[in-house]
Every structure is written in C-alpha cells, then in structure tokens.
Amino acid sequence: MAIKCPKCNERDIRRSHRRLYDIVLRGIGLVPLRCNICERRFYRFRRSLHSHRAAGVCKSGERKP
Numbered sequence: 041m042a043i044k045c046p047k048c049n050e051r052d053i054r055r056s057h058r059r060l061y062d063i064v065l066r067g068i069g070l071v072p073l074r075c076n077i078c079e080r081r082f083y084r085f086r087r088s089l090h091s092h093r094a095a096g097v098c099k100s101g102e103r104k105p
C-alpha cells in the first residue's frame with residue numbers, strides 16, 4: 041500500500057478493525073486504517089479498492105438463484 045501514516049509517515053499500515061460507526065463511514069467511502077508503528081488510527085478514502093469491488097459486483101451478477 042502506498043498509504044502513509046499522517047503522524048509518523050511510515051508505510052506500515054494495516055486495516056483497522058471495524059467498529060459500529062465505521063459501517064456508516066464506509067457508506068461514504070472511508071476505510072479505517074491503523075499505523076503499526078505509532079498505533080495512530082485514521083481514515084482514507086478508498087480509490088483502488090473501488091475498482092475491485094466493481095469487478096466483484098459483475099462477477100456476483102453472473103450467479104443465478
């Protein structure tokens with residue numbers, strides 16, 4: 041990932057565990073992330089993830105009940 045921590049500028053970032061309000065934030069395209077170095081929690085708009093999701097929608101659309 042090319043995302044850097046806003047506090048320590050490290051690239052050692054992982055996806056943070058979802059909390060209740062993260063479901064709401066996800067609705068506007070924000071994903072919770074956490075820095076492995078300083079444990080800073082922050083949010084990023086998903087961009088590249090969006091194209092993957094769109095591909096998944098197409099794939100699931102092939103499924104028939």
Ligand SMILES: [Zn+2]
Pocket residue numbers: 045046047048049050075076077078079080
């Ligand atoms: Zn950090």
